[in-house]
Amino acid sequence: MRALQASTSYGGVGVSSVVATPRLRPRPRRRRVILAQVEPSEKSVEMMRKFSEQYARKSGTYFCVDKGVTSVVIKGLADHKDTLGAPLCPCRHYDDKPAEVGQGFWNCPCVPMRERKECHCMLFLTPDNDFSGKDQTISLEDIRETTSNM
Amino acid sequence: MLSVPSIFSSCAPPPQPLCLSNFPFKTHHPNLLFPTTTTSRPSLLSAPISPPLPRKLLCRTPSAKYVREDYLVKKLSAKEVQELVKGERNVPLIIDFYATWCGPCILMAQELEMLAVEYESSALIVKVDTDDEYEFARDMQVRGLPTLYFISPDPNKDAIRTEGLIPIQMMRDIIDNQM
Numbered sequence: 001m002r003a004l005q006a007s008t009s010y011g012g013v014g015v016s017s018v019v020a021t022p023r024l025r026p027r028p029r030r031r032r033v034i035l036a037q038v039e040p041s042e043k044s045v046e047m048m049r050k051f052s053e054q055y056a057r058k059s060g061t062y063f064c065v066d067k068g069v070t071s072v073v074i075k076g077l078a079d080h081k082d083t084l085g086a087p088l089c090p091c092r093h094y095d096d097k098p099a100e101v102g103q104g105f106w107n108c109p110c111v112p113m114r115e116r117k118e119c120h121c122m123l124f125l126t127p128d129n130d131f132s133g134k135d136q137t138i139s140l141e142d143i144r145e146t147t148s149n150m
Numbered sequence: 151m152l153s154v155p156s157i158f159s160s161c162a163p164p165p166q167p168l169c170l171s172n173f174p175f176k177t178h179h180p181n182l183l184f185p186t187t188t189t190s191r192p193s194l195l196s197a198p199i200s201p202p203l204p205r206k207l208l209c210r211t212p213s214a215k216y217v218r219e220d221y222l223v224k225k226l227s228a229k230e231v232q233e234l235v236k237g238e239r240n241v242p243l244i245i246d247f248y249a250t251w252c253g254p255c256i257l258m259a260q261e262l263e264m265l266a267v268e269y270e271s272s273a274l275i276v277k278v279d280t281d282d283e284y285e286f287a288r289d290m291q292v293r294g295l296p297t298l299y300f301i302s303p304d305p306n307k308d309a310i311r312t313e314g315l316i317p318i319q320m321m322r323d324i325i326d327n328q329m
Binding site: 064066068069070071072073075076077079090091092093095120121122123150 | 247249250251252253254255256257280287288292293294295297314315
C-alpha cells in the first residue's frame with residue numbers, strides 16, 4: 001500500500017516497530033457515498049423484487065420505462081420490510097409507522113392499488129399510463145446498477 | 151405527453167444528480183466534517199522526494215451526505231427552511247419534501263434541478279428529507295411523497311401545495327402565474 005510506504009519512509013529510523021504490524025485496511029475501490037440510512041438487506045430486496053414481478057403479472061401492470069424508479073421503490077419496500085417487518089409504501093410520510101403497519105392500508109400492495117390499480121410510487125403502472133414500459137420483470141443486476149450511485 | 155428524463159441512464163443531460171462518477175474526488179469546499187484532511191498540502195503520492203508529512207487520509211473522505219454541494223437544489227434542515235420562510239424574500243420559494251427510497255421523488259428532483267437552471271435566481275428551490283425532518287414534515291402535514299410547497303414572496307398570498315409527481319410545465323405555470 002502506498003500509504004504504508006509513506007509511513008515507513010518517514011524518518012526511516014525506529015519507525016519499523018510502529019509500522020511493522022499495522023496494515024492499513026485495503027480501501028475498497030468502490031466509489032460509493034456513505035448513506036445516512038443503511039441499505040436494505042439483499043434478502044429483502046430479492047424478496048420484494050420477486051413480489052413486484054409476480055404482482056405486476058397478476059395485476060396486468062407494468063414497470064416504469066425508467067427502471068431506476070422501479071429499483072428505488074423496490075429497495076424502499078425492502079427497507080421497510082427490514083425495519084418494520086412489512087413493506088410499507090415508501091412514497092408516503094407517516095406519523096406512526098408501526099401503527100400504519102398494523103392498520104395495513106399502506107402495506108404493499110396498498111388498498112388503492114388493490115382496488116383501483118393506483119400506484120403513486122410508479123411501481124405498478126397500467127398500460128395506458130404515460131410512464132408505463134413493457135416489462136413485468138426486473139433483474140437484481142438492474143436494481144444494483146441503477147441504485148449503485150445512491 | 152410527458153417525457154421521462156431517465157436520470158439513471160448515461161444519456162441524461164449533465165449534471166447527472168445521482169451519478170458519482172462525474173465527480174470523483176473534486177471538492178470546491180472544505181469538508182467540514184473531517185478537518186484533518188487538507189487539499190493544500192502536496193500529495194505524498196505525487197511527490198515522493200519531498201519531506202513526508204504525517205497524514206492519516208490520502209484521499210478525500212466521501213461525503214456522508216447524499217446530496218453533494220454541486221446540486222443546485224440544496225437540502226436544508228427544518229430550521230433553515232423555517233428561517234427562509236419567515237425571512238425577507240422577493241422570489242418564490244419552492245420546498246420539495248422527499249424520501250430516499252421514493253421513486254417519483256427522484257424524477258421530481260431531476261425536474262427541479264432543470265427548473266433551478268431555468269429560473270436561476272428568480273426562484274429559490276430547496277428540499278427537505280422527510281426521514282430526517284420527521285416533525286417538520288408532520289407539522290406541514292406531508293402525506294404523499296413528493297410534496298411541493300410553493301410559497302410566494304407576498305405574505306398575503308396563500309401557499310400552494312401539490313402532491314405526487316407533477317409535470318414541469320405545471321410547476322412553471324404555478325411560479326409564473328400564482329406567485
